[in-house]
């Protein structure tokens with residue numbers, strides 16, 4: 051049996067006629083950029099996250115870059131960010147010439163709230179939290195610290211659509227909740243797409259201008275903007291998918307539970323979920339001291355796995371200029387050598403998952 055990491059067409063097939071109808075509706079409408087579909091999706095997604103405003107953008111990375119920029123954070127300013135996040139989180143900072151200040155993760159792979167305070171300096175402007183692998187970060191102390199030190203709070207929710215902390219949606223804790231709708235995400239479009247959610251009208255208005263060349267009224271440019279618009283086609287697809295995202299998340303939770311209960315191997319450490327937080331299992335990430343051997347073993351059985359992520363941002367070639375050294379973030383570096391993401395996707399069958407579990411138990 052061949053098992054892939056992602057099988058994206060199954061979620062298309064699950065609601066095929068609705069997606070096809072949405073595509074035709076847009077094609078026949080004669081209006082393809084910033085129209086009714088985007089406006090409706092923005093309303094629906096703001097409501098889903100419990101926020102007042104949503105601004106549809108081109109990608110998750112743009113949501114991060116533009117949030118930092120719209121907050122006026124620039125060269126020399128510092129932003130606290132977890133060291134084991136995806137590179138895009140950090141690019142959102144450095145694209146604005148601000149400085150990422152890395153903090154080690156906790157045992158749930160998320161930003162360790164206890165290590166934030168010691169990283170705060172007079173230049174710190176914001177904390178950027180990633181709800182990594184779909185699990186909500188420890189938001190109570192993080193929100194407290196942001197308040198205490200008057201820092202902006204930006205959430206990278208690219209992996210956490212619908213995940214909650216203390217019953218409150220990720221993306222609703224800080225001024226900006228940044229989402230990606232890249233096709234593999236739990237709420238995925240059929241192309242690139244992203245959004246910011248916020249309760250701050252001025253901030254939302256600024257992002258709206260920024261995404262459209264910096265103009266509110268066509269050809270009157272108030273700020274130096276970009277082109278980062280969510281298009282009508284993707285918005286129409288997302289409106290369909292949004293109706294099912296809770297069901298899709300439940301399905302992943304069930305798959306995760308089956309891994310929790312089925313995997314019995316002393317060499318493998320299963321992921322944990324914090325009390326009060328929940329996970330939508332964007333990834334199901336195990337740890338193993340012999341990770342590379344485990345990955346090769348599974349590959350031999352035709353089971354694809356992935357490593358999120360093999361090189362932490364502070365050691366990435368592109369950030370050599372930041373001057374970080376190996377050994378500086380030992381927990382993060384250790385995770386990079388131990389983590390392995392098992393196949394988990396919409397429409398994964400019992401037979402497929404049982405095969406993965408059996409092979410893992412034989413390692």
Ligand SMILES: *Cc1c(COP(=O)(O)O)cnc(C)c1O
Pocket residue numbers: 108109110111112135136138139180206208209229230231232242243244
């Ligand atoms: C996917 C992802 C992004 C970037 O989203 P794009 O839409 O691909 O630009 C940012 N942060 C995290 C944590 C992600 O997983």
